[in-house]
Amino acid sequence: MKTYFDCIPCFIRQVLDAARITSDDKQVQLRVLRQALRLASEADLMQSPPAMAQQIHRYIRELTGNPDPYVGIKDRFNKAAMQMYPDLRVLIERSPEPFETAVRLAIAGNIIDFGVSCDVEESHVQTAVTESLEGSLDLGALAQFKEAVSRSKEILYLGDNAGEIVFDRLLVEWLPSSKVTFVVKGGPVLNDATMEDAVITGMTDVVEVIDNGSDAPGTILDSCSQEFRGRFDRAELIIAKGQGNYETLNDIGKDMFFMLRAKCSVVAEHLDCRIGDMVLARNRAGTISKKS
Amino acid sequence: MKTYFDCIPCFIRQVLDAARITSDDKQVQLRVLRQALRLASEADLMQSPPAMAQQIHRYIRELTGNPDPYVGIKDRFNKAAMQMYPDLRVLIERSPEPFETAVRLAIAGNIIDFGVSCDVEESHVQTAVTESLEGSLDLGALAQFKEAVSRSKEILYLGDNAGEIVFDRLLVEWLPSSKVTFVVKGGPVLNDATMEDAVITGMTDVVEVIDNGSDAPGTILDSCSQEFRGRFDRAELIIAKGQGNYETLNDIGKDMFFMLRAKCSVVAEHLDCRIGDMVLARNRAGTISKKS
Numbered sequence: 097m098k099t100y101f102d103c104i105p106c107f108i109r110q111v112l113d114a115a116r117i118t119s120d121d122k123q124v125q126l127r128v129l130r131q132a133l134r135l136a137s138e139a140d141l142m143q144s145p146p147a148m149a150q151q152i153h154r155y156i157r158e159l160t161g162n163p164d165p166y167v168g169i170k171d172r173f174n175k176a177a178m179q180m181y182p183d184l185r186v187l188i189e190r191s192p193e194p195f196e197t198a199v200r201l202a203i204a205g206n207i208i209d210f211g212v213s214c215d216v217e218e219s220h221v222q223t224a225v226t227e228s229l230e231g232s233l234d235l236g237a238l239a240q241f242k243e244a245v246s247r248s249k250e251i252l253y254l255g256d257n258a259g260e261i262v263f264d265r266l267l268v269e270w271l272p273s274s275k276v277t278f279v280v281k282g283g284p285v286l287n288d289a290t291m292e293d294a295v296i297t298g299m300t301d302v303v304e305v306i307d308n309g310s311d312a313p314g315t316i317l318d319s320c321s322q323e324f325r326g327r328f329d330r331a332e333l334i335i336a337k338g339q340g341n342y343e344t345l346n347d348i349g350k351d352m353f354f355m356l357r358a359k360c361s362v363v364a365e366h367l368d369c370r371i372g373d374m375v376l377a378r379n380r381a382g383t384i385s386k387k388s
Numbered sequence: 389m390k391t392y393f394d395c396i397p398c399f400i401r402q403v404l405d406a407a408r409i410t411s412d413d414k415q416v417q418l419r420v421l422r423q424a425l426r427l428a429s430e431a432d433l434m435q436s437p438p439a440m441a442q443q444i445h446r447y448i449r450e451l452t453g454n455p456d457p458y459v460g461i462k463d464r465f466n467k468a469a470m471q472m473y474p475d476l477r478v479l480i481e482r483s484p485e486p487f488e489t490a491v492r493l494a495i496a497g498n499i500i501d502f503g504v505s506c507d508v509e510e511s512h513v514q515t516a517v518t519e520s521l522e523g524s525l526d527l528g529a530l531a532q533f534k535e536a537v538s539r540s541k542e543i544l545y546l547g548d549n550a551g552e553i554v555f556d557r558l559l560v561e562w563l564p565s566s567k568v569t570f571v572v573k574g575g576p577v578l579n580d581a582t583m584e585d586a587v588i589t590g591m592t593d594v595v596e597v598i599d600n601g602s603d604a605p606g607t608i609l610d611s612c613s614q615e616f617r618g619r620f621d622r623a624e625l626i627i628a629k630g631q632g633n634y635e636t637l638n639d640i641g642k643d644m645f646f647m648l649r650a651k652c653s654v655v656a657e658h659l660d661c662r663i664g665d666m667v668l669a670r671n672r673a674g675t676i677s678k679k680s
Contacts (some may be wrong), residue, residue: 101404
């Protein structure tokens with residue numbers, strides 16, 4: 097997905113949020129803000145929005161000397177989600193449709209996204225769980241997803257955020273573990289899950305976990321390691337969580353299922369849904385891209 | 389008022405709105421957006437927000453060759469407000485507190501502001517009128533305002549927008565006309581009222597109308613004509629309508645009454661009120677500036 101004009105003011109606001117999360121120093125915040133404005137003024141809008149985000153978060157880490165500004169937030173939401181994990185696991189097991197419930201919860205976990213808004217509280221996660229059990233889900237896509245999972249020999253599950261990774265684990269536990277590889281980011285960016293989060297939340301105990309070699313908040317293939325790209329090419333099925341993965345991969349011609357909560361007007365319009373909707377959408381060669 | 393960090397993403401969004409109002413050409417919109425990003429990246433944030441807006445709207449007019457992109461909007465809201473005028477005049481006359489009602493309506497008219505948001509419809513004006521009659525208003529400030537009006541020999545009423553000027557006229561008709569001069573902008577910017585609007589809406593039939601010689605969406609004294617600055621210095625009382633005038637004048641040490649609807653979080657916080665509140669606030673040497 098390209099960067100739409102409406103992404104630009106939203107990007108500037110996100111960067112201001114990120115600067116404030118990273119530093120209380122107004123001068124630092126101002127330098128970050130000015131750098132984001134400069135970047136955006138020269139940006140190649142044919143690139144996806146996470147390409148700009150990757151650049152500015154590198155700048156923030158360099159400027160502040162803080163290699164992982166969101167580590168506290170990631171820790172907080174990993175812990176909150178781990179506390180919810182036992183009950184949610186029972187909820188899935190007792191559900192008449194365990195697989196569907198696991199998918200619903202995996203999508204609910206995508207609320208823990210500090211990219212679009214830094215206004216995420218633990219209470220929102222609980223609300224998202226409740227909503228996800230009742231909310232509308234494309235059951236046709238779910239049937240296709242189930243079929244694709246059972247048919248595919250190699251499945252790559254592209255994770256999104258810390259905390260959310262616990263919800264991914266709930267779904268991964270209902271997938272054939274020997275066929276699934278879970279993917280985390282190669283380095284810290286926003287609250288995206290890295291290998292540390294996969295270890296802490298026990299994802300590494302369930303399936304193989306690799307990192308993609310990149311610090312983009314999404315999956316920009318050119319920015320990923322050769323090893324990851326090889327795995328990506330070989331995989332028969334890609335599960336891609338979150339808006340960042342949608343924005344960076346929706347034009348790629350692979351059999352892919354996107355799972356996310358739509359959190360901004362541009363992505364919602366692109367997916368022909370409303371903000372807040374649970375999305376399970378299949379992608380073949382960018383066919384779900386609806387907005388010109 | 390200086391430009392706060394939160395003004396920056398909002399400014400970029402406002403500029404995108406303005407670019408879309410002015411031109412359907414995506415390349416023109418993109419050039420305007422990039423120019424706004426460049427301007428903001430280098431902006432002196434000790435200046436008030438309208439200083440940046442003045443620059444970008446000059447750029448928009450130059451780039452598009454359109455000297456008055458909001459002329460259609462101004463015309464629409466002048467007409468809509470003129471249609472409401474007879475009924476509102478009767479409403480004031482029949483009110484137990486005509487002066488207070490006139491002030492309330494003058495503030496209601498400030499809803500017609502395309503600077504903060506371009507999402508203004510005629511129906512919102514009707515709603516604003518209804519709300520203004522019941523909404524909370526600082527009656528202490530109103531008493532002071534009434535007293536200042538009767539005491540002052542020279543009153544300068546700084547207008548804000550087209551359409552809104554009809555609501556200003558309703559109040560001006562309850563002021564001592566020989567003492568009042570109404571001020572419009574020196575040239576088109578956003579939907580701010582110019583001399584043309586004052587003539588069309590009959591303001592020129594009621595009181596003397598002058599222009600301030602400036603195309604800033606507010607009153608940046610350095611940008612105004614020497615003649616206007618002389619009048620400003622001499623005036624014993626300034627009535628300043630709208631956010632733009634508040635943002636540019638609140639630090640000036642004059643006896644001034646600001647009348648506006650708070651339309652953004654920064655101004656609302658600055659005034660210690662909520663978005664949507666009706667504000668009648670006295671200013672002496674910037675004493676109402678509450679946000680550091």
